[in-house]
Amino acid sequence: MDIRQKTQAREPWNKGKLVGQKAPLKLKDIWAIRIRLQLRHNIRDLALFNLAIDSKLRACDLVKLRVSDVAHGGKIAPRAMVMQQKTHRPVQFEITQMTRESVAAWIKLADLSSPDRLFPSRVSNSPHLSTRQYARIVHRWVEDAGLESGSYGTHTMRRTKASLIYRRTRNLRAVQILLGHTKLESTVRYLGIEVDDALEIAEQTDA
Numbered sequence: 576m577d578i579r580q581k582t583q584a585r586e587p588w589n590k591g592k593l594v595g596q597k598a599p600l601k602l603k604d605i606w607a608i609r610i611r612l613q614l615r616h617n618i619r620d621l622a623l624f625n626l627a628i629d630s631k632l633r634a635c636d637l638v639k640l641r642v643s644d645v646a647h648g649g650k651i652a653p654r655a656m657v658m659q660q661k662t663h664r665p666v667q668f669e670i671t672q673m674t675r676e677s678v679a680a681w682i683k684l685a686d687l688s689s690p691d692r693l694f695p696s697r698v699s700n701s702p703h704l705s706t707r708q709y710a711r712i713v714h715r716w717v718e719d720a721g722l723e724s725g726s727y728g729t730h731t732m733r734r735t736k737a738s739l740i741y742r743r744t745r746n747l748r749a750v751q752i753l754l755g756h757t758k759l760e761s762t763v764r765y766l767g768i769e770v771d772d773a774l775e776i777a778e779q780t781d782a
């Protein structure tokens with residue numbers, strides 16, 4: 576087979592895949608996933624899910640969290656600060672009561688101490704969940720909730736609460752700070768709000 580034949584035979588990398596930004600979860604989807612995890616008594620995944628929503632962290636930062644990042648003196652803090660791997664800049668996030676309870680239950684069940692990784696890997700040669708393992712977990716969550724797996728990913732978890740906050744407040748600067756973006760333009764592109772806002776206006780306008 577010559578080079579031309581090989582090129583023709585090779586399928587495009589994105590054939591059959593949905594590409595582009597991953598959709599944020601809607602409020603009803605958040606509760607659909609959360610309730611399923613509660614009913615299954617999946618304490619680790621419930622803590623991971625709730626913290627992923629609250630923290631709005633990238634996958635690489637979420638999986639590397641230590642107990643000491645979120646807990647002080649044996650109690651889960653209402654706020655936390657971590658250094659972002661990508662930007663090397665600190666970012667703060669809130670930890671809601673529901674998330675604090677689920678994380679505390681997971682720490683107790685897993686018998687974790689302050690220097691331990693919050694979500695240790697079940698693979699012996701890895702100290703914490705890998706981003707690939709986390710991605711598989713996210714896809715399992717959305718599939719179990721009856722959602723189209725290809726439309727969602729780890730960035731779904733990062734975008735979800737930020738999108739909800741913007742929809743309620745229209746405060747783009749606040750969302751920028753919460754996501755740890757250095758430029759407002761990055762937040763606009765990340766949320767895709769220009770497109771969404773345009774569609775909302777179109778839907779509300781009678782032709």
